[in-house]
Amino acid sequence: MPEKSLLSKVKYQLTTHSLTIATFAVIFLVWEVVVQIFNINRVVLPAPSEIATVMLNLQKGYYVPWDKHISVTLFEILAGFSLAAVVGILLAMLIVYSLVLERILLPLIVFIEVLPKIAVAPLLLIWVGYGMEPKIGIAFLIAFFPIVVSTANGLRDVEQDLLDLMSVYGATKTQVFFKVRFPNAVPHIMSGLSIGMASAVIGAIVGEFVAANEGLGFLIVNAQYQLLTAMAFASLFYIAIIGLVLYGAVVAFGNLLKRF
Amino acid sequence: MTSPLGIYVSRAFPSYISLKNVSKIFKTKGGAVEALRDVNIDIGENEFVSIVGPSGCGKTTILKIIAGLIQPTTGEVYVRGEKVVNPIRNVGMVFQSPVLLRWRTVLKNIILPIEIKKLNEKYYLEKARYLIELTGLKGFEDKYPYELSGGMQQRVSICRALITDPDVLLMDEPFGALDALTRDQLNRELINIWQHQRKTVVFVTHSVNEAVYLSDKIYVMSPRPGTIIEEVKVDIPRPRNRGDPKFVTLAERILKLLGVEFDA
Numbered sequence: 023m024p025e026k027s028l029l030s031k032v033k034y035q036l037t038t039h040s041l042t043i044a045t046f047a048v049i050f051l052v053w054e055v056v057v058q059i060f061n062i063n064r065v066v067l068p069a070p071s072e073i074a075t076v077m078l079n080l081q082k083g084y085y086v087p088w089d090k091h092i093s094v095t096l097f098e099i100l101a102g103f104s105l106a107a108v109v110g111i112l113l114a115m116l117i118v119y120s121l122v123l124e125r126i127l128l129p130l131i132v133f134i135e136v137l138p139k140i141a142v143a144p145l146l147l148i149w150v151g152y153g154m155e156p157k158i159g160i161a162f163l164i165a166f167f168p169i170v171v172s173t174a175n176g177l178r179d180v181e182q183d184l185l186d187l188m189s190v191y192g193a194t195k196t197q198v199f200f201k202v203r204f205p206n207a208v209p210h211i212m213s214g215l216s217i218g219m220a221s222a223v224i225g226a227i228v229g230e231f232v233a234a235n236e237g238l239g240f241l242i243v244n245a246q247y248q249l250l251t252a253m254a255f256a257s258l259f260y261i262a263i264i265g266l267v268l269y270g271a272v273v274a275f276g277n278l279l280k281r282f
Numbered sequence: 283m284t285s286p287l288g289i290y291v292s293r294a295f296p297s298y299i300s301l302k303n304v305s306k307i308f309k310t311k312g313g314a315v316e317a318l319r320d321v322n323i324d325i326g327e328n329e330f331v332s333i334v335g336p337s338g339c340g341k342t343t344i345l346k347i348i349a350g351l352i353q354p355t356t357g358e359v360y361v362r363g364e365k366v367v368n369p370i371r372n373v374g375m376v377f378q379s380p381v382l383l384r385w386r387t388v389l390k391n392i393i394l395p396i397e398i399k400k401l402n403e404k405y406y407l408e409k410a411r412y413l414i415e416l417t418g419l420k421g422f423e424d425k426y427p428y429e430l431s432g433g434m435q436q437r438v439s440i441c442r443a444l445i446t447d448p449d450v451l452l453m454d455e456p457f458g459a460l461d462a463l464t465r466d467q468l469n470r471e472l473i474n475i476w477q478h479q480r481k482t483v484v485f486v487t488h489s490v491n492e493a494v495y496l497s498d499k500i501y502v503m504s505p506r507p508g509t510i511i512e513e514v515k516v517d518i519p520r521p522r523n524r525g526d527p528k529f530v531t532l533a534e535r536i537l538k539l540l541g542v543e544f545d546a
Contacts, residue, residue, distance in 0.1 A: 183377040186351050189369040191398045191446075201398065205385050 068252040076256040102161020103222035110169030143232040157229030164225035165218035172214030176207025212276035299325040304357035316507035332493035335503030374443030380435035433464035
């Protein structure tokens with residue numbers, strides 16, 4: 023009965039999505055109505071309609087090259103995230119496989135994690151300049167911790183009975199890793215990656231706040247100086263959209279992996 | 283050699299598996315824990331032997347020592363005449379939980395040992411299908427473990443233990459987590475399998491009924507530190523009937539050995 027289950031699946035998806043859409047629609051509607059009725063100053067709180075106008079560059083007086091800023095921020099996020107994924111998973115493997123390396127690396131990793139990244143940003147600027155590099159660096163620094171921790175947990179979280187079984191089969195360390203530990207860790211890694219992705223978005227924006235001349239974070243700072251509140255909101259919405267799409271992509275990738 | 287019952291019995295090794303004066307002390311943070319004291323066990327080839335005893339008496343430890351997964355503190359272990367110092371080969375293990383790989387199908391789980399040992403997968407796929415048929419898993423080859431009941435998962439785990447055709451089968455309370463009906467059914471199936479492909483089986487359980495139903499010989503253990511209280515031979519022809527007076531008398535005798543506080 024695959025047709026039936028597919029139908030119910032579609033129905034379920036539709037119901038949950040329509041609820042999400044309805045919730046947002048109601049929020050924006052109330053927002054719009056409140057702004058219009060109480061005639062709220064647009065510098066304090068612009069109406070959703072005005073924000074949408076700016077997002078689509080239909081406003082009068084100024085033009086925002088969204089494509090340029092979005093692609094800069096997107097690149098910083100993806101570069102920082104990819105670096106964090108590779109380094110995070112490798113570090114987790116080192117930690118799990120060597121007690122000595124765990125003792126050396128773990129305190130360092132925790133030390134980096136507890137540092138407020140915004141306070142590290144000026145240092146990165148001094149070291150690697152004012153381009154995209156420090157933003158990628160901060161995105162990386164924020165994103166790699168959850169990836170290391172969840173990957174290490176996943177690699178460790180294997181039943182002793184299963185490891186005993188592998189020993190009586192004479193499995194090598196490599197076989198235990200590829201046949202048991204790694205596949206076992208996949209769900210953990212995916213949850214680490216999804217948190218890491220959300221963190222990388224924050225990291226890139228934080229980096230742009232400190233010093234930048236392009237990117238969505240830069241636009242928000244710029245909008246603040248010029249009191250272009252609608253532009254700040256428009257940037258914020260673009261950041262949210264990027265974050266949602268990227269997070270969704272990681273989750274979708276994880277679901278895809280589940281099938282194999 | 284053929285026994286009067288028509289069952290093939292080989293006695294190539296008088297003791298196929300033997301533990302001689304085995305003791306085990308675990309060092310924990312709370313101090314040393316004496317798990318086993320002076321355990322002597324002798325198991326003949328193709329013999330079905332059970333170890334019964336209260337929880338925490340070291341039954342599982344004995345199994346792991348036979349498998350070479352842990353070393354005894356004192357004493358010696360021999361399997362097939364060789365002293366055990368490393369994990370032994372050509373052995374099948376079944377645990378209380380099925381320990382299946384959740385990302386692999388039934389067939390892929392059964393074939394895992396073959397992949398690890400890098401044996402001819404084509405040949406063993408045939409064998410896997412035979413075992414699947416034998417254990418009533420036909421039609422479930424491509425299902426994932428979460429799609430199966432506990433009893434069926436345990437059947438998969440038994441198939442995985444049998445796929446390499448081991449001559450020794452170590453079973454650690456394999457049916458302990460199952461309901462009584464499934465348990466009785468799997469008991470019957472296990473005996474059926476054992477009679478078809480003779481193996482030396484060491485079966486750990488705390489169900490006296492199960493032990494009497496299955497075994498040629500039962501080792502009764504005391505609470506920690508685990509010692510062997512008695513070695514009981516089961517001379518009841520198979521198939522056994524759990525209501526048979528001989529069966530009941532023997533089970534009662536073992537229960538008595540285990541003491542009144544034992545909850546069976």
